[in-house]
Amino acid sequence: MLSVDAIVIGASSGGVDAVGMLLAALPSRFRTPVVIVLHLLATAESLLVPVLAARCARPVREAADKEPIEAGVVYVAPPGYHLLVEPDLTFALSIDAPVNFCRPSIDVMFESAAYAWRERLLGIVLTGANADGAEGLAAIRRFGGRAWVQDPESAVAPAMPAAAIARAGADRVLSLEAMAAALAGVEQEPTGVGAT
Amino acid sequence: MNDSAKDGQAAREFDQELKLLLEAIYLRYQHDFRHYAVASLRRRIVQAMGLYGCATVSQLQDRVLHEPEVFAGMLQYLTIQVSEMFRDPEYFRELRSEVVPVLKTYPSVKVWVAGCSNGEEVWSLAILLAEEGLLARTLIYASDINPEALRRAEAGVYPLDRVALFSSNYLAAGGTGSLSDYYHAAYDGVVLDRRFRQHMLFADHSLATDTVFSEVHLVSCRNVLIYFDRPLQDRAVGLFREALVRRGFLGLGSRESLRLTSHQSAFDEIAGTHRIYRKC
Numbered sequence: 001m002l003s004v005d006a007i008v009i010g011a012s013s014g015g016v017d018a019v020g021m022l023l024a025a026l027p028s029r030f031r032t033p034v035v036i037v038l039h040l041l042a043t044a045e046s047l048l049v050p051v052l053a054a055r056c057a058r059p060v061r062e063a064a065d066k067e068p069i070e071a072g073v074v075y076v077a078p079p080g081y082h083l084l085v086e087p088d089l090t091f092a093l094s095i096d097a098p099v100n101f102c103r104p105s106i107d108v109m110f111e112s113a114a115y116a117w118r119e120r121l122l123g124i125v126l127t128g129a130n131a132d133g134a135e136g137l138a139a140i141r142r143f144g145g146r147a148w149v150q151d152p153e154s155a156v157a158p159a160m161p162a163a164a165i166a167r168a169g170a171d172r173v174l175s176l177e178a179m180a181a182a183l184a185g186v187e188q189e190p191t192g193v194g195a196t
Numbered sequence: 197m198n199d200s201a202k203d204g205q206a207a208r209e210f211d212q213e214l215k216l217l218l219e220a221i222y223l224r225y226q227h228d229f230r231h232y233a234v235a236s237l238r239r240r241i242v243q244a245m246g247l248y249g250c251a252t253v254s255q256l257q258d259r260v261l262h263e264p265e266v267f268a269g270m271l272q273y274l275t276i277q278v279s280e281m282f283r284d285p286e287y288f289r290e291l292r293s294e295v296v297p298v299l300k301t302y303p304s305v306k307v308w309v310a311g312c313s314n315g316e317e318v319w320s321l322a323i324l325l326a327e328e329g330l331l332a333r334t335l336i337y338a339s340d341i342n343p344e345a346l347r348r349a350e351a352g353v354y355p356l357d358r359v360a361l362f363s364s365n366y367l368a369a370g371g372t373g374s375l376s377d378y379y380h381a382a383y384d385g386v387v388l389d390r391r392f393r394q395h396m397l398f399a400d401h402s403l404a405t406d407t408v409f410s411e412v413h414l415v416s417c418r419n420v421l422i423y424f425d426r427p428l429q430d431r432a433v434g435l436f437r438e439a440l441v442r443r444g445f446l447g448l449g450s451r452e453s454l455r456l457t458s459h460q461s462a463f464d465e466i467a468g469t470h471r472i473y474r475k476c
């Protein structure tokens with residue numbers, strides 16, 4: 001069974017439903033922190049946390065600047081900011097220029113998470129209509145972390161998962177249903193959240 | 197060593213060299229980035245390495261130390277934030293409704309825009325205060341560590357292609373006229389009303405190394421603290437606390453808060469606002 005210290009998820013067009021489906025599969029005892037970057041239209045931004053929380057047995061919160069990342073919590077990047085993971089496993093926000101026309105950018109979050117968690121990280125790229133996340137997923141794999149990608153055939157928008165597979169490859173390419181089942185089985189080592 | 201272990205090692209070496217670079221910049225140029233959040237810095241340094249053709253951070257350090265113009269260029273990478281006039285319009289609406297009525301009770305008003313970057317917020321505040329009839333007795337201090345940014349802030353010239361966004365922000369922020377009342381077009385940009393300039397004072401000031409320079413009634417410091425680590429956030433907010441008059445106001449970015457600083461108990465958050473605090 002796969003054991004990691006954190007899971008990072010990137011999704012864009014069609015992503016609210018896809019992420020919601022994965023979160024709905026997490027058991028209430030799930031201890032691994034989950035960090036999500038979802039591209040949204042500005043008008044839908046404020047609803048994201050309650051919409052996801054309604055489908056998830058774990059607490060869902062917007063990630064706050066300098067907040068320590070806690071076990072068992074699902075974090076969502078705030079709209080309009082890049083979300084980064086610091087080496088001490090706290091969050092940092094930035095308003096640096098958009099990357100891939102996106103802020104938050106999946107690449108920015110994934111790369112910082114790869115630095116912070118190295119091989120103890122699972123990165124997931126879901127449905128989307130751009131190529132954000134492909135570089136970040138490649139960084140995660142370079143550091144020895146795992147990469148799962150939604151099967152483009154099953155995605156509402158196939159471009160993003162297809163770009164991720166082309167750029168980074170993947171340890172597993174899964175339908176959402178299969179991914180939800182696999183995710184529920186991911187375990188965290190009892191040693192704690194932090195990389196040692 | 198397998199490939200991922202090598203990458204882990206390379207990342208550790210990058211971070212070590214980054215620390216050395218920041219130490220070198222501090223010793224040589226007295227600009228202190230040692231308490232900046234690391235993950236963003238990494239990205240900016242990688243960009244700068246590309247620009248200056250350096251394969252390692254140490255090579256970049258060599259150039260920064262021996263070519264002052266490379267440091268001047270680096271400073272742009274390390275500090276510049278692109279902002280907007282009236283960014284987060286609700287912040288300016290709340291300044292109008294919650295802060296301006298109190299400011300009007302003072303015979304003269306001092307405002308500090310800390311980390312003003314290219315000055316979009318300085319000019320936005322000047323317009324807001326002018327519309328509220330306060331600018332005539334107000335002095336706005338605008339500070340930054342980047343002399344190039346201060347020069348641009350003082351010039352108040354912005355590209356034409358950003359004006360549509362600025363205008364819609366202005367209206368959403370509760371502007372009582374039209375943004376075009378306050379600028380004229382010049383070449384491919386707009387120039388903000390020079391009459392506002394006499395109410396602004398631009399100053400090279402570092403939240404990391406300098407002290408308080410004046411008593412003020414309002415500090416606006418938005419999306420600056422997020423680039424700092426917690427000790428430096430504490431230092432900066434400590435300066436604001438010291439500079440503010442009793443019951444003075446502190447405005448932060450929409451995703452910044454005092455919750456994780458050591459000064460939380462020294463401020464009340466004004467109910468219903470987006471990050472406007474009042475000193476106890």
